[in-house]
Amino acid sequence: MEDLKNNQGVEIIIAEPVGSCTDLSATINQPLKEKFNEQLIIAPLTVLVDPMKLMDILNETPTELHKSSEYILKKQLEEADIIVINKLDLLVTETLESDSYYT
Numbered sequence: 839m840e841d842l843k844n845n846q847g848v849e850i851i852i853a854e855p856v857g858s859c860t861d862l863s864a865t866i867n868q869p870l871k872e873k874f875n876e877q878l879i880i881a882p883l884t885v886l887v888d889p890m891k892l893m894d895i896l897n898e899t900p901t902e903l904h905k906s907s908e909y910i911l912k913k914q915l916e917e918a919d920i921i922v923i924n925k926l927d928l929l930v931t932e933t934l935e936s937d938s939y940y941t
Contacts, residue, residue, distance in 0.1 A: 839874060860913040882919030889923050
């Protein structure tokens with residue numbers, strides 16, 4: 839990382855864990871803070887999620903996900919500082935404006 843920053847002019851590094859990773863703060867953020875706190879600004883832990891999967895998780899409805907994948911997604915959402923909902927273009931306007939989307 840020092841080479842990227844000092845010699846290559848890189849200003850932003852995005853670290854993406856494997857999809858099956860949980861306890862992201864302990865396995866990613868904390869080690870980065872311990873090793874590179876002086877050299878880097880560590881951004882908030884951000885998790886991207888599909889809106890349909892998020893609605894199923896929030897509404898506790900069955901998903902097409904395997905139970906272990908559902909568990910991992912729930913844990914990642916719990917650990918997130920920021921949740922980014924992608925693929926909003928797949929939802930119809932009525933769903934986005936509906937109260938049931940947020941319950």
